[in-house]
Amino acid sequence: MKNKTLSLLFCLLLITTVFSQVKEVNPPDFIKTITFSGGTQQAQLPVIRLGSALTLEFDALNGDEEDFYYVIEHYNFDWTKSVLMKGEYLRGTDNQRIFNYENSFNTFQLYSHYRLRIPNEQTRGLLKSGNYLVSIYDDYDELVFSRKFMIYEDIVNVGVAVKRYRDVKYINEMQSIDLRIATNSINFFNPMDNIKTMIIQNNNLNTAITDLKPQYVLGNELIYRYVKESGFFGGNEFWFFENKDIRAANVGVQFIDLKDIYHNYLFTSFVRKDRPYTYNPDINGNFLVNVIDRQNTDIEADYAVIHFSLDFPNLEPGKKIHVYGNFNNYAIEDMTELFYNQESGLYECNFRLKQGFYNYKYVVVNEDGSIDEGAISGNFWQTENNYKALVYYRDVGARFDRLIGFGEGSSVNISN
The missing domain is CATH 2.60.40.10 (Immunoglobulins)
Known part of the structure; x- marks a missing residue:
């Protein structure tokens, strides 16, 4: 009886594992600026037509010129693993090293820029429409990060x-x-x-x-x-800043400082929940890498430490404030959490971002992990x-x- 019970529990565990929904894995701190592009349009969530090219790019800030490998998997509508064999949805092979990478040039922050393009010599194409997950592994076969993307047929x-x-x-x-x-x-x-x-x-x-x-x-x-x-x-229109000229204060940047790398201090944000709605054009939470006086933004755009600050009256116990946007795939991470600075009377945090134009907002994360996007910015029709x-x-x-x-x-x- 005991053996039968253990067998049943094992089967239930196996079923739960096989049919559970896949979740994206966020990268470690040294992986930055993950971008997708399909066709001619850059997007952080690519929805591309079947037969079109797909490009995934990212930076590794450790300067080690590491080897990275990619694996592509097909999923059902509900992000459970599909029953298709690899050869049914992929022409060629995956689990291959990303050969295309370059080192940064003339930047304070050293990094290597990696580019994975599909189709390539090893992976000659994706054959089926549907949901996909691309996973990036290191030399030790450890998962570094993963990202979702979709391929559609233009039928309806x-x-x-x-x-x-x-x-x-x-x-x-x-x-x-x-x-x-x-x-x-x-x-x-x-x-x-x-x-x-x-x-x-x-x-x-x-x-x-x-x-x-x-x-x-x-x-x-x-x-x-x-x-x-x-x-x-x-929601509300996103806050934004631009630092394409890293040596001067641009849109949204109050002042700069040069230490080991450049530091950009943004203007202090405020609570907009109880204020009237004001139209302010944005790019809906996304970002765009951009730099002036350089030819190749992939390797010549520098990184800066961006300092965020928020004037917020009272934060209830158990709740946290985070910077939120597509610069990190809308992830709630330790680096995006704001802490109260007794000296300035503001909630503050800072982390590294590549030069460009960025959208962001501040959200409240409840004790149960749920996100209240309107607690600070408000919600307007x-x-x-x-x-x-x-x-x-x-x-x-x-x-x-x-x-x-x-x-x-x-x-x-x-x-x-």
Whole structure:
């Protein structure tokens, strides 16, 4: 009886491990500026068309010219491991060393810049649409970091419309997303079960809304017009700074100092929750590496220690304040936590970022780990946000979820 119980527990553990959702692994402190680009557009969450090229780049600040290796895996809609064999979704081989790297030139901060492009000589292409995870390993076969990306087939048309939230209680704070999916290429069979959707705000997978069911099916057209289920808090426009000229104070930078490397001190931010909304164009939490008087930004852009400060009245016990943005994939890390400085009366933190244009905001992290994005910045229905809608499809008897459509919309054209 005891052996049977142990066997059952082992099976349950195995099932839980196999079918658990994969999570991205954040890099150590010496890995910085992880960027994706698909086609001609740079993005921190790439959604690229099947057959297009994909490029992953990052910097290693330890100056050791380490060897890094990449592994690519295919996943289902819900980020559980798909049953496809490697050869079914990948032409060639992975688990190969990243050969393309260069050392920094004429910078205070020494680093090596790595570039992985797919297709390449070893990995000649990705054959299936869907969700993917690329994992980067070191020479000791230890996982350094991992990032998600998606590949879609352009089979269905995805209309994305941003509306004011339909619940009066949150009408001034939230935005709602309506979807319209249409095609003549696929005969939707049982779309309530076979069609899956994902809506992403500002490339942030942490707040994505998944698996909404169509409310109306009109032939081969699916309509989604939810009252509450497709709602996002509007947030506020991001703070931003630019330090493309590292020797001078630029937009958002109050003053600079040169120590071992340059230090950039940003203007002190304040609480905007109870202030009226003010339109201030941003790039929706993203960043762009940029430098003046240099030809190759990959290796000639320098790093600076960015000093953040926030004037915040009272922080409840058990809660923390973090800098938040796509510069680190919206991760809550030790380096992004702000601590109260008794001398200045401000919450402060600092960490290294590569020269460029950056969006960021301040969020409150509750004791249970949940994130309150509006506690400091506030939530406003007028805020300009970017929304991506992904449509997945699994036909009867199919073994994996295809990503058959991709649509994008902005709340610039928000309507009632």
